[in-house]
Each structure stands twice: as C-alpha cells, then as structure tokens.
Amino acid sequence: MAKIGERASLKILREKSFGLYLDGGELGEVLLPHREVPKNNVIGGYLDVFLYTDSEDRPVATLKAPKAMPGGFARLKCVAVTGVGAFLDWGLPKELFVPFREQKARMEPGKTYLVHVHVDEVSGRIIASARLSRHLDRAPHSFKRGDAVDLTICGKTALGYKAIINGTHSGLLFAEGVFQPLQPGEQTKGYIAGIREDGKIDLTLHAPGRARVQTLEERVVAELRARGGFWAIGDHSSAAEIHDELGVSKRTFKQALGALLKKRDIQLEDRGIRLAK
Secondary structure (H helix, E strand, O other): OOOOOOEEEEEEEEEEOOEEEEEOHHHOEEEEEHHHOOOOOOOOOEEEEEEEEOOOOOEEEEOOOOOOOOOOEEEEEEEEEOOOEEEEEOOOOOOEEEEHHHOOOOOOOOOEEEEEEEEOOOOOOEEEEOOHHHHOOOOOOOOOOOOEEEEEEEEEOOOEEEEEEOOOEEEEEEHHHOOOOOOOOOEEEEEEEEEOOOOOEEEEOOOOHHHHHHHHHHHHHHHHHHOOOEEOOOOOOOHHHHHHHHOOOHHHHHHHHHHHHHOOOEEEEOOEEEEOO
C-alpha cells in the first residue's frame, strides 16, 4: 500500500501536459510532475517513486531519492526561515519543514543541523526535528558487548562524542578512544564497548578484545605484502605515526605485532618489521 514518506511502485494511469498520474491506492491519483517524467513511459506500466506532499498537502511523487528517509537522521542545510519555521534542503523540489517547536534553538539560513525526519502524526506531512531525544527508542535495548553497530555522531561532550546507535538508542564514544575528528551527522561503523549498570552504553570505533587485534594482524600482513615484505614501522614509531597509518593506538599495534611474532609471521628489525619467509 502506498504511503507518504515511503517508496512504492505505482501504476501509470494517464499522461497530461503537466505530468503523469499514478495509481496511489488509498491516496488516490498521485501526480509525477512533468519535469520528472521519464522518456518512453508506458500507460499501464509502473514507476518506482518516493511519495511526499506538496505545498497544498496533496500527495506528489518523485523519482528522486531524498537525502534522508523518514525514520532516519541526517545533517541538512537550512535554506530559509519564515514565520512558521525553518526549511531544509533534503534533495527534493519542496524543502523539508522544521516547525519552531521542533527546534532546540532558532535555525539560521546557511547553517547545517542534525535532524530526525518523520511523518507528523497530526498533519500527515513529512517534517524534521532537531530534538533528537524525542525520537529515540525508550524501550530497553538488547545490545551486547562486542556487537557491531551503525553510529550517527550527534554531539560532543567533555567526555567524548554522543552517538545514535542503529537509529534507536544513544551511547558515548570516550575521547581517549577516538583518534580522528568527528562531526555531527557523520556516520561510521562502531562496536558496543560495554553496558553500564544504569543501562547506558559505551562505544568504540574498534572491535573490542581479540577480534580487534586479529583484524589488525591481517591488515599488517597485507600491508607488508603490498610493500614487498618490509615496512619501516615498529616499536620505535610514535603513537601519532601508528594512528596515521592504521588508525589504532600504539598499545593495540604492539599487541598485534606480539601475536604475529608468536606465529612467526613477521620478524622485528631495527628499522621496522619484515614478513617472515
């Protein structure tokens, strides 16, 4: 069933000078504006479209993909502010509306904001909200230490970075475990580092425990092969150099080297490491 805020494959009913009319089921006939009508369309054929509403709250279709689907988070640029709210560029002809009630601070044109996109239950329109906590799942989570997750960075604190986990819950990346700058709205892979007694979630960008070291071992061996068997990096290298090369701490790097030495996969030399014959 076709719904506002979702993609659907709709049947082409007829063509007019201003566009194609598609069968939207319970939504009625939905217009695909002329500017987006593809060549060689066939009456009775189907088009994959995204459904939203125009300025008069009528259902309208587009072949384009928005920068953020309803139910997701994205960092979007404010392009206008009016007496009713702000409007964000989300890649569609009609900008995304942010009511004043959904703004933590008054938005300004030209600035970007991390928002949650959703279909408003009252109006039926697709809107955005900068009040992110309202749109996180308050039900108990089932995450376990070591779980791989998708993270959306949502802010910085004195302790580190706050992140949204799999679009449902929030957690914290401690600053001492982050070796690169992160920006609000940035999406990255991460892992559950631990669950506190109060249920709060600690995060890491690296696989915890043995899995993290094993992955690094494979990367080191692959790099050695690519470099002809020798790499001028080792215990003499600074923590900054190791992070620049591999994105990990010196401690983790040394753990990986120790494991490779034990397996006799590498040899240590004064100037670096060499792949064992």
